[in-house]
Amino acid sequence: MLGRTANGLYWMFRYIERAENSARLIDAGLRMSLTRSQATEDDWDGVLQSSGVRDIYDDGYENLTSTDAIDFLLRDKANPSSVMSCIDSGRNNARMVRTALTRETWEATNECWLDLKTMLARRVKAADLPEAIDAIKRKTGLIRGAFHGTMLRNEIFNFSRIGTFIERADNTARILDVKYYVLLPAVSQVGSSIDNVQWESILRSVSAHRSYGWVYEAEYKPSHIADFLILNGRMPRSLAYCYEKIASNLGYLAREYGESHAAHATAEETLASLRSHSIKDVMDQGLHEYIENFISHNNRLGQEISDGYRFY
Amino acid sequence: MHCPCCCTQMAKKGITPLAFDEMMNADNSPRQPYSTYNDWYASQDKTRLIAKSKEAENIFRKTGITFAVYGHADSSEKLIPFDLIPRIISGREWRKLAQGIEQRVIALNAFLDDIYHKQEIIKAGRIPRELIERNEAFLPQMIGFRPPGGVYTHIVGTDIVRTGEDQFYVLEDNARTPSGVSYMLENRETMMQMFPELFHQNRVRPVENYPYLLRHSLASLAPPGCDGKPRVAVLTPGIYNSAYYEHAFLADMMGVELVEGSDLRVIDGRVKMRTTRGYEAIDVLYRRVDDDYLDPLTFKPESALGIPGIMDVYRAGNITIANAPGTGICDDKAIYSYMPEIVEFYTGRKALLENVPTWRCSEPDSLKYVLENLADLVVKEVHGSGGYGMLVGPTASKKERSAFAEKLKSRPANYIAQPTLSLSTVPILVNKGIAPRHVDLRPYVLVSDKVQIIPGGLTRVALKAGSLVVNSSQGGGTKDTWVLED
Numbered sequence: 001m002l003g004r005t006a007n008g009l010y011w012m013f014r015y016i017e018r019a020e021n022s023a024r025l026i027d028a029g030l031r032m033s034l035t036r037s038q039a040t041e042d043d044w045d046g047v048l049q050s051s052g053v054r055d056i057y058d059d060g061y062e063n064l065t066s067t068d069a070i071d072f073l074l075r076d077k078a079n080p081s082s083v084m085s086c087i088d089s090g091r092n093n094a095r096m097v098r099t100a101l102t103r104e105t106w107e108a109t110n111e112c113w114l115d116l117k118t119m120l121a122r123r124v125k126a127a128d129l130p131e132a133i134d135a136i137k138r139k140t141g142l143i144r145g146a147f148h149g150t151m152l153r154n155e156i157f158n159f160s161r162i163g164t165f166i167e168r169a170d171n172t173a174r175i176l177d178v179k180y181y182v183l184l185p186a187v188s189q190v191g192s193s194i195d196n197v198q199w200e201s202i203l204r205s206v207s208a209h210r211s212y213g214w215v216y217e218a219e220y221k222p223s224h225i226a227d228f229l230i231l232n233g234r235m236p237r238s239l240a241y242c243y244e245k246i247a248s249n250l251g252y253l254a255r256e257y258g259e260s261h262a263a264h265a266t267a268e269e270t271l272a273s274l275r276s277h278s279i280k281d282v283m284d285q286g287l288h289e290y291i292e293n294f295i296s297h298n299n300r301l302g303q304e305i306s307d308g309y310r311f312y
Numbered sequence: 313m314h315c316p317c318c319c320t321q322m323a324k325k326g327i328t329p330l331a332f333d334e335m336m337n338a339d340n341s342p343r344q345p346y347s348t349y350n351d352w353y354a355s356q357d358k359t360r361l362i363a364k365s366k367e368a369e370n371i372f373r374k375t376g377i378t379f380a381v382y383g384h385a386d387s388s389e390k391l392i393p394f395d396l397i398p399r400i401i402s403g404r405e406w407r408k409l410a411q412g413i414e415q416r417v418i419a420l421n422a423f424l425d426d427i428y429h430k431q432e433i434i435k436a437g438r439i440p441r442e443l444i445e446r447n448e449a450f451l452p453q454m455i456g457f458r459p460p461g462g463v464y465t466h467i468v469g470t471d472i473v474r475t476g477e478d479q480f481y482v483l484e485d486n487a488r489t490p491s492g493v494s495y496m497l498e499n500r501e502t503m504m505q506m507f508p509e510l511f512h513q514n515r516v517r518p519v520e521n522y523p524y525l526l527r528h529s530l531a532s533l534a535p536p537g538c539d540g541k542p543r544v545a546v547l548t549p550g551i552y553n554s555a556y557y558e559h560a561f562l563a564d565m566m567g568v569e570l571v572e573g574s575d576l577r578v579i580d581g582r583v584k585m586r587t588t589r590g591y592e593a594i595d596v597l598y599r600r601v602d603d604d605y606l607d608p609l610t611f612k613p614e615s616a617l618g619i620p621g622i623m624d625v626y627r628a629g630n631i632t633i634a635n636a637p638g639t640g641i642c643d644d645k646a647i648y649s650y651m652p653e654i655v656e657f658y659t660g661r662k663a664l665l666e667n668v669p670t671w672r673c674s675e676p677d678s679l680k681y682v683l684e685n686l687a688d689l690v691v692k693e694v695h696g697s698g699g700y701g702m703l704v705g706p707t708a709s710k711k712e713r714s715a716f717a718e719k720l721k722s723r724p725a726n727y728i729a730q731p732t733l734s735l736s737t738v739p740i741l742v743n744k745g746i747a748p749r750h751v752d753l754r755p756y757v758l759v760s761d762k763v764q765i766i767p768g769g770l771t772r773v774a775l776k777a778g779s780l781v782v783n784s785s786q787g788g789g790t791k792d793t794w795v796l797e798d
Contacts, residue, residue, distance in 0.1 A: 002571065002586065002588075003575070003586045004572065004575050005569075092551060095376070095556070099560055099563050103375075106376070107374055107376075110375070111374055
């Protein structure tokens with residue numbers, strides 16, 4: 001396979017994953033402003049930070065308001081992580097690697113782009129937001145479904161999956177990075193309603209507010225939430241789950257090609273650390289440091305994959 | 313898709329009563345090739361057909377069968393309208409046409425081989441030397457070099473127009489990188505999906521094996537340096553090129569890599585592509601990049617689309633480039649007017665297919681005639697394409713004509729002129745039923761050790777009543793083209 005094709009697949013799936021995550025972040029932000037007696041701009045500040053686009057927002061807007069923040073996250077072309085920017089980039093990458101995709105996967109991607117382009121052509125009214133966010137999740141879900149249902153399990157599949165999970169791990173880690181302080185035992189007053197809202201918002205931004213209840217018997221506790229998002233191997237957006245997938249897909253490539261690269265060692269190392277630590281270890285080491293360290297390792301892994309498989 | 317065309321317009325605006333209609337006779341009975349189709353059409357519910365037409369458009373949009381129009385930033389991807397009434401050609405008509413095309417394509421290759429070697433046609437005084445050697449499409453780098461198998465034009469798209477039962481004219485020989493073949497294939501695919509019964513009732517010759525034939529044709533012309541199974545790749549300028557969809561489609565259907573210049577490098581005298589496992593050699597490159605951009609070391613130094621050094625690899629016999637660089641000299645509009653002589657010179661027989669009469673404005677007598685008859689002529693730039701930079705005499709205003717006359721006088725060699733032809737019509741589906749519209753035809757020809765002509769091709773149709781402009785860049789549409797088995 002061409003290095004450029006591997007690169008295109010990797011980024012196509014990173015962008016589609018990011019579009020979905022941006023939609024989820026908006027969803028969590030909206031929910032928070034509904035449950036709060038007084039919605040504060042700080043909530044949107046946190047959302048913009050989780051998305052890593054606070055600086056770009058300030059370049060284009062004077063004040064932080066919820067309507068501007070939502071529009072910025074949904075459709076601003078100046079924001080490379082806005083839903084529309086991601087879908088544009090994802091679809092451009094898909095066009096580039098079209099020969100590597102099944103017809104179903106390409107068509108789902110193209111239809112997602114066509115529909116969202118129409119839907120996001122102008123500002124979405126507040127009343128229509130839930131429907132819009134739902135549509136984004138549904139359209140990206142169709143891409144994933146077509147991909148899983150029709151693609152051969154070969155190197156094309158592996159590079160696509162690696163892109164998905166590098167992006168997802170980055171997203172989950174960023175949410176934790178921005179919100180880590182509400183999970184610190186020293187700061188939180190257990191059971192206060194402010195904390196509950198914050199915690200639920202974290203879970204909601206990874207679509208895990210329901211599943212959390214099943215696993216931890218609906219007991220909201222910072223260490224449980226951290227455990228769920230970082231170490232729980234059954235939670236599909238946890239760091240541990242992402243790295244299980246990254247390591248296994250890299251493993252397939254190593255066997256197929258008969259050679260491994262720096263990326264393999266890095267992925268295995270991160271996975272081993274996620275497997276061996278308990279949440280207590282993580283908290284003792286310092287949640288913030290742990291997450292920052294993880295984000296920089298995850299970025300390095302992306303670079304090593306790009307180098308090892310000659311993306312450029 | 314941007315392709316050159318005959319953008320002539322009739323003297324009288326609106327419907328042209330004199331045009332030959334390929335479906336209906338003057339007495340409103342169907343012509344023979346359409347008789348089965350006409351019965352089927354008569355039995356159809358018209359609202360259902362209109363609905364089918366919308367359905368076809370959705371298929372095209374969903375699949376992303378689009379082309380880009382240059383200069384329209386906000387409408388960068390467009391659909392080419394598809395009309396669902398097929399253009400039907402009888403087996404007898406086709407055989408005649410195919411013989412003429414084959415003769416012409418053989419002559420084109422012989423001509424290219426000659427002008428890059430002995431130049432006998434110049435020595436014989438049949439073509440002026442400066443017309444070749446001062447032509448930008450003539451590549452001195454090709455002098456004395458013979459491509460693998462002696463084939464220059466691996467893929468040709470000959471543009472044909474019809475004016476009567478047996479009158480076919482060649483409008484243009486597209487011998488560089490003719491586009492549009494993906495529309496031929498998708499149009500057929502769409503028709504078979506929507507109206508399977510039509511293909512039971514009519515014996516339509518298949519076009520679906522084109523990608524297979526193309527791959528085999530290309531592989532059979534692998535260079536001498538190729539050991540083992542030839543590795544074929546399609547070279548595209550990238551996703552922003554107007555014909556990108558087609559490049560990806562053909563690579564996909566042939567099962568070969570779609571590469572860009574940035575994927576390729578010359579290593580150890582071979583052209584190699586960067587894969588996830590390292591660099592791998594390519595033997596045959598079906599390039600959809602113009603000559604100028606192919607090799608920055610030989611041609612445009614600023615080209616980022618090409619591969620530095622590929623011409624050296626080519627000349628050393630280690631890669632086949634299809635079509636060969638320098639083939640543009642044979643489909644140049646200035647050369648076009650010499651095609652009857654060229655065909656006769658190399659095949660020893662009169663050309664079976666006619667040229668449209670052409671005045672070369674470089675010749676004083678012709679220039680005089682053209683200036684005097686501007687209101688009846690179409691004047692084209694010698695190097696123009698896509699219907700840009702031309703004058704359609706009959707529909708131009710007096711002011712436009714006199715402005716154009718000045719341009720003509722200042723650079724006469726830059727122009728040729730042709731009479732307006734009464735192009736044949738085929739009906740299209742409109743809200744009220746069917747209505748005749750002018751068409752042209754581009755059959756696709758593959759050259760290897762043999763000449764293969766795909767039965768059918770791309771029919772382009774002007775969607776506006778009376779218009780003769782069939783270009784997709786100017787609002788033309790396409791039709792499925794049937795050649796019947798008879």
